[in-house]
Amino acid sequence: MSDIELMEKKDDELVSNVTDYESSSFEESQKKKKTKFVKVIDENGVEHLVPVKKKHAYTPGDIAFYIADYAFYIIFTLACLFPFYYLLISSISNPDAVAKGLVHFWPQVKSVADDGTVSYHLGITFQNFSGLISGASVLKAMLISVLRTILGTALMVIASAFVGYLMTKNEMWHKKFWYRFLVITMYFNAGLIPWYLNMSMLGLTNNFAAYIIPGIVAPYNIILVKTYIESIPGELEESAFMDGATHMTVFRKIIWPLSKPILATIAIFGAVGNWNSFQDSLILMDKSEGLWTLQHRLYIYLQGASDLESMAHDASAGNVLAAASDTNQRVLKYTISMVSIIPILAVYPFMQRYFEEGIMLGAVKG
Amino acid sequence: MAEQEVVEKAEEGVTTEEVKAELKAIKEAGKEAAKKERMYVKTLGAKREKEDAAPVFWVQRILCILGFFAMFFPEFSPSRISTELISENMSLFTSATSYGRLVEYCDRFFRKGYISKLTFILLFAGSLLLMLGVVAASVGTCASLGNRKLKKRAMRISLCGSIGVIAGLGGIILAYTQLLASSKADKIGVTFPMGIIIFGVFAVLNLLVTIIGMVKVPAPEAGDDCEMETPYKLFLMFLPFAILAFIFCYLPLYGWRYAFFNYKAGEALTADNFVGFQKFTYLFKNAATRNDLGRVIRNTLVMSGLGILTSWIPLAFAVFLTEIKNMKFRRFVQTFTTIPNFISWILVYAIAFALFSSEGLINNMALQADGTHKATMYLQNKTALTWLQMLGWGIWKGVGWSAIIYIAGISGIDRQLYEAATVDGAGRFQRIWHVTLPGLIPTYMVMLLMSVAGMLSNGLDQYLAFCNSANKSFIEVLDLYVYKLGIADGNISLSTVVGMAKSVISVALLFMANGISKAIRGENIV
Numbered sequence: 001m002s003d004i005e006l007m008e009k010k011d012d013e014l015v016s017n018v019t020d021y022e023s024s025s026f027e028e029s030q031k032k033k034k035t036k037f038v039k040v041i042d043e044n045g046v047e048h049l050v051p052v053k054k055k056h057a058y059t060p061g062d063i064a065f066y067i068a069d070y071a072f073y074i075i076f077t078l079a080c081l082f083p084f085y086y087l088l089i090s091s092i093s094n095p096d097a098v099a100k101g102l103v104h105f106w107p108q109v110k111s112v113a114d115d116g117t118v119s120y121h122l123g124i125t126f127q128n129f130s131g132l133i134s135g136a137s138v139l140k141a142m143l144i145s146v147l148r149t150i151l152g153t154a155l156m157v158i159a160s161a162f163v164g165y166l167m168t169k170n171e172m173w174h175k176k177f178w179y180r181f182l183v184i185t186m187y188f189n190a191g192l193i194p195w196y197l198n199m200s201m202l203g204l205t206n207n208f209a210a211y212i213i214p215g216i217v218a219p220y221n222i223i224l225v226k227t228y229i230e231s232i233p234g235e236l237e238e239s240a241f242m243d244g245a246t247h248m249t250v251f252r253k254i255i256w257p258l259s260k261p262i263l264a265t266i267a268i269f270g271a272v273g274n275w276n277s278f279q280d281s282l283i284l285m286d287k288s289e290g291l292w293t294l295q296h297r298l299y300i301y302l303q304g305a306s307d308l309e310s311m312a313h314d315a316s317a318g319n320v321l322a323a324a325s326d327t328n329q330r331v332l333k334y335t336i337s338m339v340s341i342i343p344i345l346a347v348y349p350f351m352q353r354y355f356e357e358g359i360m361l362g363a364v365k366g
Numbered sequence: 367m368a369e370q371e372v373v374e375k376a377e378e379g380v381t382t383e384e385v386k387a388e389l390k391a392i393k394e395a396g397k398e399a400a401k402k403e404r405m406y407v408k409t410l411g412a413k414r415e416k417e418d419a420a421p422v423f424w425v426q427r428i429l430c431i432l433g434f435f436a437m438f439f440p441e442f443s444p445s446r447i448s449t450e451l452i453s454e455n456m457s458l459f460t461s462a463t464s465y466g467r468l469v470e471y472c473d474r475f476f477r478k479g480y481i482s483k484l485t486f487i488l489l490f491a492g493s494l495l496l497m498l499g500v501v502a503a504s505v506g507t508c509a510s511l512g513n514r515k516l517k518k519r520a521m522r523i524s525l526c527g528s529i530g531v532i533a534g535l536g537g538i539i540l541a542y543t544q545l546l547a548s549s550k551a552d553k554i555g556v557t558f559p560m561g562i563i564i565f566g567v568f569a570v571l572n573l574l575v576t577i578i579g580m581v582k583v584p585a586p587e588a589g590d591d592c593e594m595e596t597p598y599k600l601f602l603m604f605l606p607f608a609i610l611a612f613i614f615c616y617l618p619l620y621g622w623r624y625a626f627f628n629y630k631a632g633e634a635l636t637a638d639n640f641v642g643f644q645k646f647t648y649l650f651k652n653a654a655t656r657n658d659l660g661r662v663i664r665n666t667l668v669m670s671g672l673g674i675l676t677s678w679i680p681l682a683f684a685v686f687l688t689e690i691k692n693m694k695f696r697r698f699v700q701t702f703t704t705i706p707n708f709i710s711w712i713l714v715y716a717i718a719f720a721l722f723s724s725e726g727l728i729n730n731m732a733l734q735a736d737g738t739h740k741a742t743m744y745l746q747n748k749t750a751l752t753w754l755q756m757l758g759w760g761i762w763k764g765v766g767w768s769a770i771i772y773i774a775g776i777s778g779i780d781r782q783l784y785e786a787a788t789v790d791g792a793g794r795f796q797r798i799w800h801v802t803l804p805g806l807i808p809t810y811m812v813m814l815l816m817s818v819a820g821m822l823s824n825g826l827d828q829y830l831a832f833c834n835s836a837n838k839s840f841i842e843v844l845d846l847y848v849y850k851l852g853i854a855d856g857n858i859s860l861s862t863v864v865g866m867a868k869s870v871i872s873v874a875l876l877f878m879a880n881g882i883s884k885a886i887r888g889e890n891i892v
Contacts, residue, residue, distance in 0.1 A: 065794065069686055073699045080703050080766065083717040086727060090720065101730030163607050172600035178608060185615035188873055191865025192826070192845070193852040194621025201440060202613065203460035203467055214614045217607050247600065276710035279826060283853055299712045299831065302719055330725065337716035344708050352701055355708075356770055 084341060091338040092124040095331040128335040138336060140290060141297040148211040148293065149274040157267045159216045164225025165255045169247075182219045196283055206288040210280060221266040228262040229255060265354045268347075275343060298336050301329065419582035423510050426524070426575045430507040433500050433568045436561075437462075438613065439620075444535065444561030445493045447542045448554045451475065458561065462493035480550040485541050492537025496565060499530025503572050508602050510579070512594035514586035521583070524576045531569035535562060625862040645863045655860070661839060662847040665753075669843055670821040672757045677817060680765050681810055684772030685802055689794070700773070703766025711827035714759055718745060718832070746836035753840060756832065768813075772806055779805040812883070812891055819879040819891075822872050844868055 089107040090098050097108035097120045109123035132138050166172060167179055189195070204210035232255070240250050256263075278295035285291045292300075348355070436442040437458045445461035446452045451471050452461075461468050468490055475481045506524030510517050545556045594602075625646075628639040649655050690696055706714070721727045722744035729741045747755065783801045792800065826845040833841050842850070844864070852861030883891045 173597040190618035194618040198618040
């Protein structure tokens with residue numbers, strides 16, 4: 001409550017200051033607004049009339065509004081946060097405790113007393129994570145995801161920077177045509193099946209290169225970089241050309257360092273996209289399980305559970321069947337989910353600025 | 367500048383006729399200047415050194431473009447010398463880069479000794495040599511854009527390329543004769559692919575053109591360096607990326623031909639199974655597919671419609687968030703409500719599973735509160751409630767992120783407007799209604815039009831992740847239907863038809879939305 005009061009006060013100060021400033025004369029404003037002024041003499045000996053900060057009297061309506069407003073945002077933020085928290089505490093709890101449904105708001109571990117009685121209490125354990133690491137398939141999937149994220153993002157950023165730079169060069173042979181050639185691809189795609197047939201025609205099924213090569217040319221990112229480079233003063237480039245630099249040198253020594261902010265933005269978006277991408281793994285890697293990404297692996301685990309649950313449901317056998325076969329897997333799923341989320345949660349708060357710049361750039365692209 | 371002056375004059379009270387006349391004069395002067403500039407450029411062009419033997423090089427360029435792209439089309443592959451052992455989807459590029467796929471179906475024949483492994487190694491080597499030859503010829507063609515010295519070198523590379531292609535073809539033909547000599551030639555289905563003739567013609571023509579070029583281009587002056595004019599240099603730097611864009615964005619369109627054939631896996635597309643528009647009519651004539659399609663389109667439109675109906679939510683989210691003046695709280699809310707946007711739909715489903723499955727948190731807590739509680743299957747909903755669930759997850763994931771653009775919009779609104787409104791006695795909601803909302807409407811309209819344009823593309827991930835046997839009939843949207851029909855059921859032709867129709871309608875919708883935007887706001891959205 002005190003927070004709100006404080007804020008309200010600040011708000012009101014702003015408003016009253018400005019209104020006084022805008023009115024034609026102090027006397028008039030004093031009469032109208034009944035604002036009190038005090039005389040203040042500054043270091044030069046000049047008299048000033050300064051309004052006395054009046055105590056804010058906010059209406060009950062305001063209070064009700066702020067309570068509702070704050071309450072809504074607090075609840076919504078919790079709704080966004082709690083699922084992650086729940087996955088976290090489940091993944092650091094004892095599997096049996098999770099299977100028994102004892103984990104609600106705090107992580108639980110199991111302890112066995114001397115007489116063999118089992119009890120659960122607050123505590124954390126990393127046995128799920130170590131269990132995950134010993135499972136080769138998940139580890140492999142993690143490796144594939146990390147590799148594709150790093151390689152795919154790096155190549156995409158370099159290519160976008162370079163092509164973005166080339167696209168600012170009007171002297172290129174038929175530049176306008178080539179620019180349109182790139183832009184059109186953003187608004188049109190042939191569809192899923194032709195895409196799949198094309199990839200298979202190119203030999204990119206069951207092939208790690210399928211994660212990397214198609215993503216190298218990203219028209220949207222190229223446009224973003226091009227727009228950014230156009231805002232860099234042309235004189236820098238010109239003087240470099242005067243000194244005999246080639247286009248490559250200018251790109252490496254001038255354009256690349258100067259466009260780092262935009263490159264960071266597209267890199268972060270590219271990395272998240274690569275990490276989350278799962279369609280290509282699902283559709284193209286049908287015969288090579290070793291190349292599945294982490295998201296694909298998680299999807300398969302979840303799908304298995306979902307099928308079981310449907311079976312149980314269809315057989316109207318309650319949740320007996322599902323409970324019997326699915327409990328041991330449950331923690332595993334939570335832990336894989338947690339492993340997939342951690343990189344994003346770890347990176348996001350530090351990179352938020354770049355993310356937000358990204359959406360704004362998209363908006364002003366025009 | 368001049369136009370501005372005229373406008374100023376108009377403000378000073380000059381009659382409209384005078385202004386019009388003056389404007390016309392200015393326009394004509396501008397036209398004249400443009401004409402002069404064009405002439406100047408033309409003369410400059412004439413002054414530029416005329417390319418030696420230009421027609422020869424243009425023939426070579428066209429030849430190389432055709433040869434290069436022919437490498438990616440299975441129809442033109444010279445390596446498919448057996449119909450049974452080599453998939454009809456193998457282009458020259460695939461044959462030359464992946465030995466594993468070349469011998470994919472050969473194991474049995476190798477084991478029984480009908481054919482020798484050496485034959486296929488020869489075939490692979492020949493294909494590789496052929497491909498490298500085509501690439502070399504293409505590189506030579508690119509380099510021929512330079513000056514005489516560079517042209518001379520380019521010719522040499524091109525010559526090597528032609529010889530490489532011929533040598534590669536020789537290897538393939540050798541492999542072909544070896545297959546013919548095999549005892550099971552009929553079982554292997556040995557054929558003489560058209561590609562051999564096509565690439566043979568390519569090699570011979572290229573050789574011819576290269577030799578003519580070598581003779582016709584005069585020797586460079588002593589001390590000349592290899593040089594190229596900037597426009598071509600820049601173009602060649604861009605070329606690799608143009609090729610990538612072509613291969614991954616334009617080439618898939620070639621797959622649309624499957625819509626006109628009765629394609630079965632493992633068969634080639636020939637005149638025999640060409641069916642024209644039969645697949646299109648089949649979709650509507652066949653009762654089963656008609657029902658499916660009707661259901662799928664209903665789901666698609668309902669999901670998009672719900673999305674459009676709730677598109678004001680991010681706006682409201684932003685407006686009421688900015689009413690809070692505590693910046694720390696606002697940052698906090700913004701940070702954590704945008705995170706869900708960055709996790710994949712699979713993870714969203716994982717979260718849904720953790721909370722709402724039969725043994726998820728909600729059911730567990732209910733069970734512990736009431737021992738007789740029977741688990742509710744939130745995720746196996748057989749009713750239209752599924753739509754609302756999907757909408758809810760969409761909002762949970764996207765609202766914080768979509769709000770950012772409006773928050774930025776609000777901070778761009780002139781503060782004085784709010785102050786003026788306050789002075790005039792406007793309350794909080796009146797300020798929102800009369801100042802904030804009008805400031806955000808343009809952005810909102812763009813977003814709305816974009817979502818109308820994307821009406822048919824709900825995306826695959828969300829629905830694939832949440833789909834199960836119970837909610838199937840309410841969750842299948844077009845994207846999911848195409849995926850299931852084509853990838854899971856293997857009905858390539860029919861799903862291509864659906865996908866194709868979707869793509870065409872989507873583009874039409876986009877143009878429509880753009881047209882509306884142009885008419886209302888005078889601005890393009892694409």
